[in-house]
């Protein structure tokens with residue numbers, strides 16, 4: 361069923377068993393669905409009660425759920441072997457073009473793993489959408505309980521790195537660098553807990569699968585040491601990846617899966633709107649249950665840095681024939697606050713600017729207003745009080761919150 365933003369329907373399981381993307385519904389529990397497109401699936405039949413008017417609703421008996429369950433069984437067996445041998449559990453990378461149900465498959469596999477007693481790590485490499493935090497981030501989170509149908513993924517302890525852009529094509533070197541940082545931290549975390557280690561990871565990818573996008577997918581497989589690659593809904597990508605990995609990394613198992621017929625195709629405008637909704641949800645919560653605080657600070661008290669675009673060496677200083685290239689990881693201090701208006705700034709844990717790209721971020725603030733005369737900026741923060749740090753990383757995309 362599809363329910364538009366701003367609208368809600370309520371779902372109740374009266375009899376039998378049913379699940380929403382792998383999260384089992386409890387008998388009689390009232391679940392609210394709003395601004396979502398979901399499928400309720402039953403393995404053995406159920407009776408549901410629906411209150412409200414979804415924008416679209418239908419029943420279907422064509423589903424890849426059987427295949428998805430087989431994949432889970434395979435991963436489960438590998439996790440058990442890993443636990444016995446004190447080795448790493450499977451690291452599963454879900455790839456495919458846009459709108460084939462990659463994020464949904466990740467959710468289903470995470471939920472089935474949790475229901476089987478594991479504590480997998482979810483890593484999201486899709487910086488366009490931001491399922492764990494705001495868009496423009498590479499992030500990971502431990503999943504220790506079934507994903508809440510209303511609230512989505514757990515956000516208590518995410519590990520977040522900010523690229524500041526919703527597409528890696530703006531700065532591929534930065535994207536690669538942050539994937540490497542995330543991988544290093546996740547490796548350390550896995551070593552510190554045998555259950556986390558054996559549970560493995562489920563990694564979501566972006567839908568960009570050609571040219572540079574394809575190269576970045578391969579980089580992620582290598583960096584995160586993924587040993588299972590699930591290719592959803594794209595025969596060409598499957599044959600390209602399986603052929604190449606057979607030669608370069610024969611231990612990696614590449615499997616293909618069909619796209620679920622229910623997956624909804626989103627236009628560019630809808631994706632943009634979804635990004636704005638994600639930012640709103642970050643500050644206000646899914647049900648507007650949070651109270652962010654609007655605060656004003658002197659710009660000179662903040663240290664805001666931007667990544668990339670370091671100065672090019674003049675061509676006269678280079679050998680003949682060489683072209684000058686800007687350092688894509690160069691950090692430059694932002695001196696004009698006006699350019700930050702309506703952008704998200706990441707509040708970093710970094711103690712000094714040189715570490716801004718090595719250390720994860722604590723959270724985000726949104727620049728609502730800039731007063732050039734007074735030299736102040738007004739920003740929205742998740743809570744009132746001083747920021748945990750004055751070291752901030754600028755983003756390059758604007759979001760217009762109401």
Ligand SMILES: Nc1ncnc2c1ncn2[C@@H]1O[C@H](COP(=O)(O)OP(=O)(O)OP(=O)(O)O)[C@@H](O)[C@H]1O
Nearest residue numbers: 397398399458459460461462463464567622623624
């Ligand atoms: N079987 C289904 N029935 C109804 N809606 C579904 C079904 N499967 C997925 N969806 C919905 O379709 C939309 C797109 O699915 P999803 O986000 O999983 O695709 P994706 O391939 O990850 O997209 P992206 O290109 O953004 O990475 C989501 O809103 C999801 O909730």
